[in-house]
Every structure is written in structure tokens, then in C-alpha cells.
Amino acid sequence: MEERSVITTATAIEQSINSRYSFWVREALDELPHGFTITDPSLPAHPIVFASREFLKMSGYSTHEIIGNNGRMFQGVRTNRRSVMEIRQAVREERTIQVTLLNYRKDGTPYWILFHMFPVFSKEDGRVIHFVGVQVPIMPKPRRSGSEFSRVSLCETDAAVLGFCRREVCSDTVAELTRIPNLDLAADAETTETVWKVSDLERQGANNAMRSILSLLTHYSQLTGRLVSETRCCSTYMSGVGASLNISLGRIKQSFVLTDPHKTDIPIVYASDAFLELTGYARHEVLGRNCRFLSGYETDDSTELQITNSMQTGKACTVCILNYRKDGSPFWNSLYIAPVRNASGKITYFVEVQMNANGENRERNLRPEMSVVAAVKVAVRASGMTATTSNS
Structure with missing residues (x-):
């Protein structure tokens, strides 16, 4: 099961680029003289799905060492x-x-970037769809102060040690980061303002890189008909789930979807990887649709009515419903639905947790669906919506 999950994740990472842009986009991006990565906030842990050839040279890593990892792998104790x-x-x-940042190469040597x-x-x-992170190396601006040169020397001398001390900055949540003592914070900030001050030329280089990358992504998305843009130009934001909430929900491993009762026909606005694996659908085939698309010829109408009534009254419910995968194969879905409410008591989402009732979970006297609801509550709260769940 774990091996199949790894394969599913690898496929999702590959499809993150392939499903949006035409086949030649990777080659075109690699021809750009810029160091950059592309990440996908809709996938668990917000992984890197593309790294340019120039970035590989800069960091010292190979493609297979970077793809699928989070960008914090390049950070260190300083x-x-x-x-x-x-x-x-x-x-x-x-x-x-746009910020200055101290990153670390594979061999542990630090280097400053814009x-x-x-x-x-x-x-x-x-x-x-994606975040693009352009990394422009910052050239040192020598000054006469001996202390400033000593800071640079210290940074270079300690490189071998610092390269292996990165656990401090590898936490998954903002809350964890705030608990980390800000060692050397003042020193790092001072160094940034002096020896490693960003020039206008370097800022212009970052802006030029952004325009070049956007131009290519726009062009190659036009070839597939799935257009992208540098600005949010759609007034009806279908997803309703921001990047931060997407990342948090991606850490929940069970099969579930989030639906929005404030949109027409209560569409799915988030689907977990486990849900896609269970049903056989791709993410873009699921988002924006009502969950009834999983029903089929032999699905009990009375069960669907029970689900509808539960949502209309804002109450949680558990049903066993006959659903169908993309390939047409049926499965009994032990479905748990619960509302997610905000601080004022208004329902913001419904969580729908699915379990294959034909599988081993049916024999277990556990309620993993409750842990999913609790995890969603935490994720929504962390995203700034301060929600509570209710079983009433």
C-alpha cells in the first residue's frame, strides 16, 4: 500500500506540469538562463515539481534529488x-x-540569493496552480570593515558544519517556526544590509526572469487550452481553498473531500490524494463537481436523499452508499459527512470522508473519519478562518 502511495504521489508530481502545459514546456524552461523552481501548493507538502538546469548548477543537486521535496531543503541554521x-x-x-535569503548547496556551502x-x-x-521561485545569486559588496569580512569568513569556514544542521528550519507549521530561538537573526539581518546588499541590477534580473518564465508558461498553456495567468482574472473563484489551506489539507492522508455549500450545487473544492486513488479520477476531473457523480445505476436514491437532508439541516451523518470508480467498477463507500463551522457558527464547508467498506477498514472498530474532521478543523483554523466542527 505504501509503495502504491509513493507511485501515486510521483504521478501527481509529474502530472502537475504535464496536465497543464504542452509536452515541450520542460525543454523550453531549461533553455532559460535563470535559476528557478516551480512548486505545486495543491500537492502534499507543497513539493517542487520542476527545477531549471541553471538552478541545478547553482545548488549542486540533481533533478531526482530535488523533485518531490519542499524548498526548505535548501535552508540551514543561518x-x-x-x-x-x-x-x-x-x-x-x-x-x-522578493526577499534576500541564505541558502545552502548540496556540499553544505552557503550562498546568498535574491x-x-x-x-x-x-x-x-x-x-x-503553481508558485515559481526565482533565485538570483547576490554578489558580495566588499567593505573596509574588518568585522564584516570576518562574518563572511566565518560563514565560509563553518560551511561544512552548517550544512548538516538544518533541522531548525525544517518544521512544517508556522507555529513551530515561531518557537525556534532566533539565533543569529540580528547578525544575519545586518549582514544582508551590508556585505550582501542587493543591487538594482540583481533586482532587475529577477524581474526579467519572472517575465520570461511567465511568457513561456502562458504560451505552453495555450497549446493545451488550460490557460494560466500572472493575475487572478476570474471573478468566480471556483476552488475557494487558498494555497495555504491546500498545503495543510495535503498532510491529511485519508480519503476525503471538502465541499462548499455556498456555491451552486455544493461543488468539491478540495480532494485528497487518497480520494483520487480510491476513485481513479484525476484532480481536475473532480474539482467543481458535486459528489453525486460517483453514483450510478444501482445507487440507492433514498441514501442520496439522506445525504441531501443532512446537508440542508447542517447535521453530520454516516451512510453506506454504492459508488462507482472512473473505470466503472462499484464499491461500497462508508461515507461520513460533517459540517465545518466558523467562529460565528456559520457552516463554511462540509467534510466528506470515504472508506471502502469492502476493505479491511470495515472490520476495524475504529473511527478514522473523526480524526480527519479534527485535522480539517486544525487546517482551516491555521489558514485564518477559525472554524469549528459540529456533530449536531
Whole structure:
């Protein structure tokens, strides 16, 4: 089961680029003289799905060592925590950001970069499809102060040690980051403002790289008909689940979907990898649709009516319903549905947790669906919506 999950994740990472852009996009992106990565916030842990040839040269890693990992793999003990927090906040707010950052190569040597990150939006529904992180190396600006030169020397001398001390910045949540002591924070900030000050030429290089990358992504998305844009140009934002919430929900491994009762026909706005594996559908085939598309000829109408009544009254319910996978094969779905409410008591989402009643879970006297609901509650709260769940 674990091996199949790894294969599913690898396929999802590959399809993140292949399903949106035409076949030649990777080759075209590699021809650009810029170091950058592309990440997908809809996949668990917000992984890197593309790394340019120039970035591989800069970091010393190979493609297979980077793809599927989170960008924090390049951070270390002297990486400014405040900069990391600013990047995460930009992801949460789905906006562009430009910060200086101390990263580490594969061999452990540190190097300063101007990190320019920007979102890429779908023209279909306004969702954030990818984040692109451009990394422009910052050339040192020598000064006469001996202390400044000593800081650089210290940074280079300690490289071998620092390369193996990165656990501090590898936490998964903002809350964990805030508990980390801000060692060397003032020193790092001072160094950034002096020896490693960003020039206008380097800022212009980051902006030029952004325009070049966006131009290619736009062109190759036109060839597939699944257009992307640098701005959210769709007034009806279909997903309703921001990048930050997408990332948090991606850590929940069970099969579930999130539906939005405030949109027409209560569409799915988030689907977990386990749900896609259970049903055989791709993510783009699921989002925006009502869950009844899983029903078929022999699905009991009275069960569907029970689900509808539960949602209309805002109550949780458990049913066993006959559903169908994409290939047409039937399976008994032990379905648990619960509302997610905000601080004022208004329902913001419904969580629908699926379990294959034909499988081993049917014989277990456990309620994993409750842990999913609790985890969704935490994820929604962390995204800034302060929700509570209810079984009433």
C-alpha cells in the first residue's frame, strides 16, 4: 500500500506540469538562463515539481534529488527565520514576494540569493496552480570593515558544519517556526544590509526572469487550452481553498473531500490524494463537481436523499452508499459527512470522508473519519478562518 502511495504521489508530481502545459514546456524552461523552481501548493507538502538546469548548477543537486521535496531543503541554521516567515505568509496570501535569503548547496556551502516568488493562476477558475521561485545569486559588496569580512569568513569556514544542521528550519507549521530561538537573526539581518546588499541590477534580473518564465508558461498553456495567468482574472473563484489551506489539507492522508455549500450545487473544492486513488479520477476531473457523480445505476436514491437532508439541516451523518470508480467498477463507500463551522457558527464547508467498506477498514472498530474532521478543523483554523466542527 505504501509503495502504491509513493507511485501515486510521483504521478501527481509529474502530472502537475504535464496536465497543464504542452509536452515541450520542460525543454523550453531549461533553455532559460535563470535559476528557478516551480512548486505545486495543491500537492502534499507543497513539493517542487520542476527545477531549471541553471538552478541545478547553482545548488549542486540533481533533478531526482530535488523533485518531490519542499524548498526548505535548501535552508540551514543561518537562514534568516524572519525571511522564511515572510515567504510562508506570501504563500498564505497568494502574492508575489522578493526577499534576500541564505541558502545552502548540496556540499553544505552557503550562498546568498535574491528570492523572487510569484503565483501562477488558472484562467479557468482563478486557483493558484503553481508558485515559481526565482533565485538570483547576490554578489558580495566588499567593505573596509574588518568585522564584516570576518562574518563572511566565518560563514565560509563553518560551511561544512552548517550544512548538516538544518533541522531548525525544517518544521512544517508556522507555529513551530515561531518557537525556534532566533539565533543569529540580528547578525544575519545586518549582514544582508551590508556585505550582501542587493543591487538594482540583481533586482532587475529577477524581474526579467519572472517575465520570461511567465511568457513561456502562458504560451505552453495555450497549446493545451488550460490557460494560466500572472493575475487572478476570474471573478468566480471556483476552488475557494487558498494555497495555504491546500498545503495543510495535503498532510491529511485519508480519503476525503471538502465541499462548499455556498456555491451552486455544493461543488468539491478540495480532494485528497487518497480520494483520487480510491476513485481513479484525476484532480481536475473532480474539482467543481458535486459528489453525486460517483453514483450510478444501482445507487440507492433514498441514501442520496439522506445525504441531501443532512446537508440542508447542517447535521453530520454516516451512510453506506454504492459508488462507482472512473473505470466503472462499484464499491461500497462508508461515507461520513460533517459540517465545518466558523467562529460565528456559520457552516463554511462540509467534510466528506470515504472508506471502502469492502476493505479491511470495515472490520476495524475504529473511527478514522473523526480524526480527519479534527485535522480539517486544525487546517482551516491555521489558514485564518477559525472554524469549528459540529456533530449536531
